[in-house]
Amino acid sequence: MNHPPQTGHPSTRDLTPSIASNVLANATCRTAIQYFSATETDVTDLDELVDYVHEEVATITAPEQARIELVHIHLPKLADYDxxxxxxxxxxxxxxxYPQLEAILDLTTQSEGGDEDDG
Structure with missing residues (x-):
């Protein structure tokens, strides 16, 4: 698995196109990242994120599904990529x-016109 280089200071971390692609390949991951932009916060609890993902991702049909996917798949993946x-x-x-990730996400969201789970 690819990991971002650790350069000591968060503002100097680089995000390769490959990592950005892996992070943004799934609608739930994209939505989790979008949550922080939409709410203008850097910290949240799992329940808040579960509710947001459940409301925003068409393929998530129940809050418990959002919780399971976040806890067992997407949050560990996002943590692995720092x-x-x-x-x-x-x-x-x-x-x-990651300003680069947010810029790519903005472009992706604009070109898609919405969120559907594609991976």
């Missing part, structure tokens, strides 16, 4: 801003 920090005990999620 996009978030997720504390499983407190269920607190801290977003680590």
């Amino acid at each position: 996009v978030i920090e997720y504390d499983e005990r407190s269920e607190v999620i801290r977003y680590r801003s």
